[in-house]
Amino acid sequence: MVTIEGLDRDFTCDKGDLILRAALRAGLGFPYECATGSCGTCKYELLVGHVEDTWPEAPGIRLRDREHGRYLACQSKATGPIVIRVRLDERLRPPIPPRRSVATISGRIYQAPGYSELKLQISDEGAEFLPGQFILIEFPGLTGARAYSMSNQPNTDGVLQLHVKAKQEGIMSNLLVSESPIGTKLIVDGPYGHAFARLEDSRPVVCIAGGSGLGPMLSVAGALALTPLASQRSVDFFYGVRTPAEVCDLSDLRKQAEAFGRWGLHVAVSDKPDNSWNGLVGMIDQIVQVHLPMPWSNSLFYIAGPPPMVDAVVRVLLTCQVSHEQLIFDRFY
Template identity: 25%
Template sequence: MSFQVTVQPSGRQFTCEEGETILSAAIRAGVGLPYGCKNGACSSCKGKLIAGNVTHGAHQEKALPVSEETRGFSLFCCATPHSDITIEAREIAGVGEFPVRKMPTRIAKIEKVADDVVILSLQLPANERLQYLAGQYIEFMLRDGKRRSYSMANAPHKDEQISVHIRHMPGGVFTDQVFATLKERDILRFEGPLGSFFLREDSEKPIILLASGTGFAPIKAIIEQMIHNKSDRPMALYWGGRRPQDLYMHALCEEWARSIPHFTYVPVISNAHQEDQWVGRSGFVHQAVMTDFADLSGYQVYACGAPIVVESAQRDFIGSCNLPADEFYADSFTSEADLAE
């Protein structure tokens, strides 16, 4: 049995199979609903159920509080229909531009760039390329059926190999494997491209790029894309970490600041130790942005990293710095603990 989904206000329609989530069906149909984690943690895909009936699978309370669900809100990544439905959602141009593919990949290089961070370079099959937008992610398909998501850290034009940045989460199903047993030439499988976090190239607004930890990965891809496009849009990168070693590509960012016109780089450390001899900005990274930019009404913001950082930036930039709500683009990284199945 299948059900028809109608999206308002666009009127777009697609088919959802029995037991399939609304978001999965939309991705399959190339309909550009906004989304991030795909597992009920980040709320990026939240919209309204106008007509029909759905059941919500497992999700985090903060992503869809009971009070919102009773008012008709729905998390499309974990909602399965039981009838034809009508939903209200903002569609995003470009999300369905490239087909979502399942592909094998060979580990070409494993580079440890910090005690708890490695960069995996992935070699695609001969004569294969993955088309994607700067900022999107892939999902590794694990043998037990679980999946783990990682942003692509290189711009689409540099796709001879795809790189991902992986932080070790002790006890994590995938990251323990990456740090203990994975080796070069091993084969993995992934699906992608996924996600509605990507560079909007139809705007001339200056950009604030906000990253915490390995949230730097998709931000790096966006910067590389802008360099490739010879964009003259002003960019300000704020990268936050607890200790200086968390900024594992600090030298690259400094090089960008020296060589790219209209680019500034502000590293921010929240918990420096005396032995770190840190002399730069301290505190919360999004508050450093607010100190430097009291009025964000004319900007776009791209934020990526820990949920607390992304959520705080969204609340404060919109509430206190006049950022238009529809100019805040984010990818909130969930940990393997958030994904426990």
């Protein structure tokens, strides 16, 4: 049992469950962003009892925090009844409480060197999530979980589609992109994330994706295209990768975009390309600055990609009088 100081309710933490996940399963607005130990957003102070720290070297927590009895909720488990101090936020209550399921790799489409579109089949359940959210994957034999966003739409068939990029030292990403055979079983836990599509919001939309941030932006744009507001909506979609070879297939996106009243697709590469590339060249934050039609003050911006890319885009937007309220993003660590 976990008691939050000053709150008139407790929540149960099943044996072996992480404190953050248990809190969200209970529907609480526990603060978090990455859910994988990197950002430090889920820190809490342990007042009574003991916890097991599942990743003592996690980059999201410093020695100074430890000296003050602070832990990461996404990397600690209660070993008995505990009392913690953390500030909950009603706005962070999960719209769909996460759950843990077994899934099977059911398909894989090669997209670009080091990129695959992966299909996972959840056993006996629908794929319930909001477009833009992510799941945590645990691979048999590997320690810890990795976060991957869905690129498809929620469905009753239990299919999760993910855009996965192989990282140089990422054992799990390499297994997912190419090495593990179809039929491999995994654990998926989700949905997580606050950067989901606000389908009722009628403002012009700008989606900005860097690298594997393409997945959640495809899901958001696809969901917007299915709403009754689509024909009145203006959508600009920015997608940046390093080289032309890394540009993934956008044909489904182009088809879905026919539903929008106004549509702009801006694909850019950051490394100097050879003569065969006739698209945009530059970092995606600079491309947005130059190619996004004004005014920006009434648009909603969805951003997904590696933290330096997201930070650079956010900086540009804020200096151009976009407000925090207009920005929706989760950083991929």
